[in-house]
Amino acid sequence: xxxxxxxxxxxxxxxxxxxxxxxxxxxxxxxxxxxxxxxxxxxxxxxxxxxxxxxxxxxxxxxxxxxxxxxxxxxxxxxxxxxxxxxxxxxxxxxxxxxxxxxxxxxxxxxxxxxxxxxxxxxxxxxxxxxxxxxxxxxxxxxxxxxxxxxxxxxxxxxxxxxxxxxxxxxxxxxxxxxxxxxxxxxxxxxxxxxxxxxxxxxxxxxxxxxxx
Amino acid sequence: xxxxxxxxxxxxxxxxxxxxxxxxxxxxxxxxxxxxxxxxxxxxxxxxxxxxxxxxxxxxxxxxxxxxxxxxxxxxxxxxxxxxxxxxxxxxxxxxxxxxxxxxxxxxxxxxxxxxxxxxxxxxxxxxxxxxxxxxxxxxxxxxxxxxxxxxxxxxxxxxxxxxxxxxxxxxxxxxxxxxxxxxxxxxxxxxxxxxxxxxxxxxxxxxxxxxxxxxxxxxxxxxxxxxxxxxxxxxxxxxxxxxxxxxxxxxxxxxxxxxxxxxxxxxxxxxxxxxxxxxxxxxxxxxxxxxxxxxxxxxxxxxxxxxxxxxxxxxxxxxxxxxxxxxxxxxxxxxxxxxxxxxxxxxxxxxxxxxxxxxxxxxxxxxxxxxxxxxxxxxxxxxxxxxxxxxxxxxxxxxxxxxxxxxxxxxxxxxxxxxxxxxxxxxxxxxxxxxxxxxxxxx
Numbered sequence: 001x002x003x004x005x006x007x008x009x010x011x012x013x014x015x016x017x018x019x020x021x022x023x024x025x026x027x028x029x030x031x032x033x034x035x036x037x038x039x040x041x042x043x044x045x046x047x048x049x050x051x052x053x054x055x056x057x058x059x060x061x062x063x064x065x066x067x068x069x070x071x072x073x074x075x076x077x078x079x080x081x082x083x084x085x086x087x088x089x090x091x092x093x094x095x096x097x098x099x100x101x102x103x104x105x106x107x108x109x110x111x112x113x114x115x116x117x118x119x120x121x122x123x124x125x126x127x128x129x130x131x132x133x134x135x136x137x138x139x140x141x142x143x144x145x146x147x148x149x150x151x152x153x154x155x156x157x158x159x160x161x162x163x164x165x166x167x168x169x170x171x172x173x174x175x176x177x178x179x180x181x182x183x184x185x186x187x188x189x190x191x192x193x194x195x196x197x198x199x200x201x202x203x204x205x206x207x208x209x210x211x212x213x
Numbered sequence: 214x215x216x217x218x219x220x221x222x223x224x225x226x227x228x229x230x231x232x233x234x235x236x237x238x239x240x241x242x243x244x245x246x247x248x249x250x251x252x253x254x255x256x257x258x259x260x261x262x263x264x265x266x267x268x269x270x271x272x273x274x275x276x277x278x279x280x281x282x283x284x285x286x287x288x289x290x291x292x293x294x295x296x297x298x299x300x301x302x303x304x305x306x307x308x309x310x311x312x313x314x315x316x317x318x319x320x321x322x323x324x325x326x327x328x329x330x331x332x333x334x335x336x337x338x339x340x341x342x343x344x345x346x347x348x349x350x351x352x353x354x355x356x357x358x359x360x361x362x363x364x365x366x367x368x369x370x371x372x373x374x375x376x377x378x379x380x381x382x383x384x385x386x387x388x389x390x391x392x393x394x395x396x397x398x399x400x401x402x403x404x405x406x407x408x409x410x411x412x413x414x415x416x417x418x419x420x421x422x423x424x425x426x427x428x429x430x431x432x433x434x435x436x437x438x439x440x441x442x443x444x445x446x447x448x449x450x451x452x453x454x455x456x457x458x459x460x461x462x463x464x465x466x467x468x469x470x471x472x473x474x475x476x477x478x479x480x481x482x483x484x485x486x487x488x489x490x491x492x493x494x495x496x497x498x499x500x501x502x503x504x505x506x507x508x509x510x511x512x513x514x515x516x517x518x519x520x521x522x523x524x525x526x527x528x529x530x531x532x533x534x535x536x537x538x539x540x541x542x543x544x545x546x547x548x549x550x551x552x553x554x555x556x557x558x559x560x561x562x563x564x565x566x567x568x569x570x571x572x573x574x575x576x577x578x579x580x581x582x583x584x585x586x587x588x589x590x591x592x593x594x595x596x597x598x599x600x601x602x603x604x605x606x607x608x609x610x611x612x613x614x615x616x617x618x619x620x621x622x623x624x625x626x627x628x629x630x631x632x633x634x635x636x637x638x639x640x641x642x643x644x645x646x647x648x649x650x651x652x653x654x655x656x657x
């Protein structure tokens with residue numbers, strides 16, 4: 001049975017076969033198809049072109065397309081695997097795969113590391129941590145004295161920087177997260193577990209052969 | 214039992230039901246060996262009936278009620294839709310009726326109460342069954358009722374339920390037959406009345422081989438009570454087939470809302486519980502790692518809203534009624550007081566607006582704020598120490614409950630005095646207002 005309408009819309013740039021994506025991620029083919037329904041919505045809120053622009057991403061997260069946020073910027077950049085300024089479907093699914101409740105903890109830890117390594121030097125530096133703390137305080141309208149901020153940053157940084165070389169490397173980060181598992185709590189989205197129920201419309205366009213299941 | 218093929222992680226077994234558009238097979242979830250029922254629908258049938266299914270499934274997803282069959286997952290293939298549901302072992306109520314004929318008053322009452330509980334729960338969330346009949350009421354191993362196909366009525370062809378092929382039209386409300394605009398809640402309640410009549414009488418209030426005659430009887434509410442019906446039964450049924458049940462003495466006898474409340478509470482506390490899980494870890498870690506008064510900077514930045522991707526899902530989900538998870542609505546306030554003093558201030562402020570404050574077990578630094586009468590939790594305040602002299606107060610509200618209630622109250626409050634719980638919405642709204650007042654008053 002043909003699903004003509006679907007065929008046409010599926011020729012968006014960066015569209016990839018659900019079977020391919022399902023093989024590379026914790027998602028099933030049906031879940032990838034459901035994610036495509038989500039992706040279609042997200043990628044057409046401002047520009048109807050089948051790719052997610054930064055503004056569309058901000059609109060979805062904050063209900064405001066102009067709201068800048070350091071952390072959302074970092075997430076967007078990490079999702080944008082090809083580094084061309086937009087998120088394509090394949091990138092979307094691969095990146096969200098890390099957030100799946102069944103994804104490997106190592107992947108989540110690594111993702112968080114890249115997230116906090118603002119300048120992508122391969123290390124989290126003290127300056128970066130301070131910048132992020134300031135951004136969070138600003139975002140939450142919290143006012144702390146400089147002394148307090150310095151103390152918080154110093155304390156946390158030295159806890160993580162076990163070899164004391166002034167920067168946190170991926171190994172130190174891994175150990176630190178193992179001691180503080182809640183640090184990567186936001187790297188798991190429970191939503192992804194029942195994505196087929198959230199976007200059931202995918203069933204109408206599903207291309208999965210019964211024999212493949 | 215032979216299992217032939219697999220759908221996703223489910224092994225398919227024998228067919229346990231066949232309808233006009235769908236069949237239901239027994240399945241086993243290979244990840245945990247639990248039985249499930251899998252409804253298999255031919256896509257061609259669904260495409261004919263537009264995309265309502267999408268909305269309805271999404272709605273079903275957030276239903277957690279002991280008397281409603283749960284949907285676990287939806288799977289699609291090129292030609293079929295598989296709806297994976299809870300497996301209910303006791304069969305259809307219609308099967309039971311075919312051999313017991315009449316139920317005892319106590320049993321009929323229990324089943325009717327469970328039915329009304331389920332229907333009320335769904336109506337509160339803007340979902341209507343539209344095809345309530347004993348075939349759609351399943352019994353579990355303990356004889357408790359579970360409504361099946363709630364919200365899936367859209368899967369039927371428009372007008373389909375009136376054709377003989379699709380079963381009996383005996384439970385259909387007159388408004389539906391007249392195909393005038395009808396009030397959906399009232400139509401479901403009418404069907405409940407017909408079901409109650411059948412449970413107690415052993416036969417249908419409206420029945421005739423000739424469809425036209427049947428429709429006429431329904432249209433005129435032309436039925437007779439058997440002589441053994443008590444006065445209170447007669448009164449309730451005549452009010453239901455009118456329609457507008459409950460807050461009725463017959464109904465209220467031995468009626469406990471417990472099953473509904475438990476479920477509500479469970480859902481309601483979901484986000485709250487999650488909040489606590491993270492707190493538990495945070496707390497332990499903080500103690501372990503550093504002087505308790507300074508927060509870990511990574512803990513602090515992980516609180517950023519920019520790292521919370523749930524927004525991608527919340528607003529895009531295809532139903533107006535949001536999913537369970539998105540109801541967390543958090544507000545963060547900074548306090549220039551130490552943790553202890555901040556907590557004292559919160560407690561004093563809550564008392565001031567007559568809300569009750571509860572300490573959560575093991576969590577010294579958080580408070581659950583609830584209304585007093587009826588007792589209903591509205592939000593959770595967590596005080597997180599950031600530095601010896603500062604802390605952050607994170608308030609998690611259950612916004613969805615409020616919204617759903619606000620949206621759906623109109624129908625039930627004006628239409629019927631269906632149950633005592635109808636009072637709740639208003640109170641919840643009030644309490645949400647008083648929380649705002651509370652935040653305002655605190656101005657930490």
